[in-house]
Amino acid sequence: MKVKVVTRILEANERLAEENRKRFKEAGVFVMNLMGAPGAGKTSLLEKTILELKTRVRIGVIEGDIAGTDDAERIHNTGVPVVQINTGGACHLDANMISEVLPEMPLGELDMVIVENVGNLVCPAEFKVGEDIKAMVLSITEGHDKPLKYPLMFQESAALVLNKVDLLPYVNVDMQKLKNDAISLNPKLKIFEVSCKTGEGLHRWTEWLNGLK
Amino acid sequence: MKVKVVTRILEANERLAEENRKRFKEAGVFVMNLMGAPGAGKTSLLEKTILELKTRVRIGVIEGDIAGTDDAERIHNTGVPVVQINTGGACHLDANMISEVLPEMPLGELDMVIVENVGNLVCPAEFKVGEDIKAMVLSITEGHDKPLKYPLMFQESAALVLNKVDLLPYVNVDMQKLKNDAISLNPKLKIFEVSCKTGEGLHRWTEWLNGLK
Numbered sequence: 001m002k003v004k005v006v007t008r009i010l011e012a013n014e015r016l017a018e019e020n021r022k023r024f025k026e027a028g029v030f031v032m033n034l035m036g037a038p039g040a041g042k043t044s045l046l047e048k049t050i051l052e053l054k055t056r057v058r059i060g061v062i063e064g065d066i067a068g069t070d071d072a073e074r075i076h077n078t079g080v081p082v083v084q085i086n087t088g089g090a091c092h093l094d095a096n097m098i099s100e101v102l103p104e105m106p107l108g109e110l111d112m113v114i115v116e117n118v119g120n121l122v123c124p125a126e127f128k129v130g131e132d133i134k135a136m137v138l139s140i141t142e143g144h145d146k147p148l149k150y151p152l153m154f155q156e157s158a159a160l161v162l163n164k165v166d167l168l169p170y171v172n173v174d175m176q177k178l179k180n181d182a183i184s185l186n187p188k189l190k191i192f193e194v195s196c197k198t199g200e201g202l203h204r205w206t207e208w209l210n211g212l213k
Numbered sequence: 214m215k216v217k218v219v220t221r222i223l224e225a226n227e228r229l230a231e232e233n234r235k236r237f238k239e240a241g242v243f244v245m246n247l248m249g250a251p252g253a254g255k256t257s258l259l260e261k262t263i264l265e266l267k268t269r270v271r272i273g274v275i276e277g278d279i280a281g282t283d284d285a286e287r288i289h290n291t292g293v294p295v296v297q298i299n300t301g302g303a304c305h306l307d308a309n310m311i312s313e314v315l316p317e318m319p320l321g322e323l324d325m326v327i328v329e330n331v332g333n334l335v336c337p338a339e340f341k342v343g344e345d346i347k348a349m350v351l352s353i354t355e356g357h358d359k360p361l362k363y364p365l366m367f368q369e370s371a372a373l374v375l376n377k378v379d380l381l382p383y384v385n386v387d388m389q390k391l392k393n394d395a396i397s398l399n400p401k402l403k404i405f406e407v408s409c410k411t412g413e414g415l416h417r418w419t420e421w422l423n424g425l426k
Contacts, residue, residue, distance in 0.1 A: 037250050037251045037252065037332070037355075038250045038334045038355055038359055038362070038363060039250060039352070039354060039355025039356045039359060065362050066335060066362060066363055066364070066365075067361065067362060067363075067364055068358075068361045068362050070358050070361065070362065071362075089335075089339070089365070090335075091304060091333065091335035091336050118335065119250070119334060119362070119363070120304065120333055120334070120335055121251045121332060121333070122279060122302075122303075122304035122331065122333055123304050123336075126302070139252065139354060139355075141252060141352060141354040141377065141380070142250075142251055142252025142352075143252045145281075145283050146251055146252060148280065148281045148283065149251070149278050149279060149280060149281050149283065149284075149332070150251060150279055150280075150332070151279070151280055152279075152302070164354065166383070167354070167380060167383055167384070170379070170380055170383055171380070172410070197385070
């Protein structure tokens with residue numbers, strides 16, 4: 001019974017996600033659903049990505065948070081259109097939340113929309129929002145055991161951005177195990193090692209993303 | 214309608230949590246529900262806490278993870294009874310999951326049970342499992358913006374353990390803002406600054422916990 005209810009919620013979400021996807025496609029907009037744990041550096045990666053690409057790619061951002069507008073304000077300061085969704089408790093964005101804010105997004109003037117999901121390694125991976133790809137950010141301070149403990153997000157993501165590599169000398173993390181376990185879950189996963197603080201590795205990421213739109 | 218369904222799920226969970234709480238109370242066992250984001254250091258804190266207290270306090274552990282038994286194996290190596298719950302996708306533990314594994318826990322031989330919840334700053338705060346207190350671990354690498362973005366967990370916790378303070382020289386985190394925002398959400402919150410890597414600050418935490426049982 002429990003499973004049935006969950007299945008129905010997911011099915012209804014998939015239908016709405018497909019409607020969103022059609023609206024994005026008609027507008028010629030590429031959509032990335034960016035996921036990761038709290039504090040992994042999703043907003044920092046977005047800021048750096050926008051600053052690097054905004055002269056070439058017209059980007060809009062949908063920010064998802066339980067509460068607050070901190071992230072939307074940070075993105076607003078980069079000069080691109082941004083809408084904040086406050087889920088009011090829900091631990092992930094769903095297709096309906098995105099659908100409701102789409103009228104606020106000037107899709108006709110954009111090439112790419114990046115949806116920053118709620119900080120959570122679990123449920124965001126289950127709920128499509130109408131994206132072309134999912135990507136995830138993992139701070140290397142979170143440890144090398146994350147792929148095997150949160151497999152679905154690694155399986156659903158087209159790219160894994162390993163952030164905060166400037167902290168590698170100070171933490172006990174086995175990067176090879178982390179990458180091997182991620183690839184064993186998802187052999188097609190593109191892995192980027194970056195530091196949003198120092199800028200290391202970001203160029204390869206932004207060029208890859210630019211090539212997808 | 215949506216709200217009604219959620220309310221009923223939470224009500225059913227509260228009833229089961231109350232039953233668990235009675236079973237723990239009858240056995241004279243103090244229960245802490247330990248929460249935090251993926252990679253905050255919940256299992257590391259548990260290992261250190263057990264090693265410090267196990268000659269004085271008979272501790273048992275219930276480990277919650279989406280998948281895998283890594284954490285249960287780490288706890289098993291400390292020599293205390295441990296049971297692993299794999300939620301198979303669910304992003305939090307609930308009272309029913311705890312109830313199902315209680316027969317595996319030798320409650321009559323224990324003073325304290327620590328439940329390590331799924332790594333997630335959101336839903337674990339909504340679902341009681343029968344605990345006396347909730348506590349949360351936050352890695353300082355997650356940033357000072359977490360209290361205002363994930364307020365419920367800070368409000369529900371009796372203690373906030375700020376872990377990985379050995380990394381303070383290498384990250385941009387405003388500890389005063391972090392602590393002020395946490396206290397503004399929950400004036401009774403006890404805050405501990407620790408490093409599970411160096412051992413710094415752990416004694417104050419373990420003595421506080423020992424005083425509660």
